Amino acid sequence: MAKDHPVDVWQRPERSGVGPKPGHSRHGIALAAIGIADRDGLASVSTRSVAASIGAGAATLYRYLKSHDELVEIMMDTASAEYDLGPSSEPPGIQLLNLAHQGRAIMHRHPWLAPLLLTRPSLGPNTLRYLERALAALQPVDLPGPAKMQTVAMLTAITSAYVQNELAAADSGNGDGVALARSKYVAEVLQSGDYPLLANALAGQQETGIPDKVFAGVITNYLAGAGVAVATVSD
Incomplete structure (x- = not known):
């Protein structure tokens, strides 16, 4: 994933990717990442591990997030809920x-x-x-x-x-x-x-x-x- 400012994720529509209609959501991705972090630590949270957790390819997350920092951003916000x-x-x-x-x-x-x-x-x-x-x-x-x-x-x-x-x-x-x-x-x-x-x-x-x-x-x-x-x- 490319380097972007993490707050950028909140300035984009939920489904901002191109190609086939996305079959996941930021919330679902965040929950999957939180589950990995809770069990194995934050260092274990990667594009590949999260994608595998939701049954998708690593490239799929590009439709939702532009960087690992954005992934951490939505994890933190989901925990705040x-x-x-x-x-x-x-x-x-x-x-x-x-x-x-x-x-x-x-x-x-x-x-x-x-x-x-x-x-x-x-x-x-x-x-x-x-x-x-x-x-x-x-x-x-x-x-x-x-x-x-x-x-x-x-x-x-x-x-x-x-x-x-x-x-x-x-x-x-x-x-x-x-x-x-x-x-x-x-x-x-x-x-x-x-x-x-x-x-x-x-x-x-x-x-x-x-x-x-x-x-x-x-x-x-x-x-x-x-x-x-x-x-x-x-x-």
């Missing part, structure tokens, strides 16, 4: 926390997604709907538009980085053991009294071993610093 973007009457901070929890779950279902979101955000229709929903949550917050966009972008970035750390720990084969060893080490070091500021900063932190609570604490602290208060998170 997994958000529940229904309206909510909850306070802005709670709505954003809910979106962050959903994002974390989606990135765990698709481990290849988190690194991409930090380096090449998608601009497809599902992604734009997510941005519109997040900005709707921020409507009552007294922040200028650019600051709201930055708040949403950082929410995604923090969630992506958090998930990458979780996945890296899991891949080590001893994630829980490493976390417990680190916690024990830090506790022993703090007892020396040599690091009073660090001890104060860590006092009352979320319980280890409860990932959802720890993640909620991270997001809540970020949003508070961004000027978006989050009510007490229920257990």
Whole structure:
């Protein structure tokens, strides 16, 4: 496939190829590619592997996509369709926390997604709907538009980085053991009294071993610093 800017795919009609009427869709191609990436990693997603997955020749994908980057673009946008973007009457901070929890779950279902979101955000229709929903949550917050966009972008970035750390720990084969060893080490070091500021900063932190609570604490602290208060998170 030739090199093209990935957002070009959204500026072309769905069926833009020449020749016989295409028998597939971008959505179907994206789902096939996601299935490969979920199972074998993003590096295994190629024109040939995706074409084989949908029962077509590699050249068939030229009727739908012009580059591998466009393929990744539609994969990312299709994953964004997994958000529940229904309206909510909850306070802005709670709505954003809910979106962050959903994002974390989606990135765990698709481990290849988190690194991409930090380096090449998608601009497809599902992604734009997510941005519109997040900005709707921020409507009552007294922040200028650019600051709201930055708040949403950082929410995604923090969630992506958090998930990458979780996945890296899991891949080590001893994630829980490493976390417990680190916690024990830090506790022993703090007892020396040599690091009073660090001890104060860590006092009352979320319980280890409860990932959802720890993640909620991270997001809540970020949003508070961004000027978006989050009510007490229920257990």
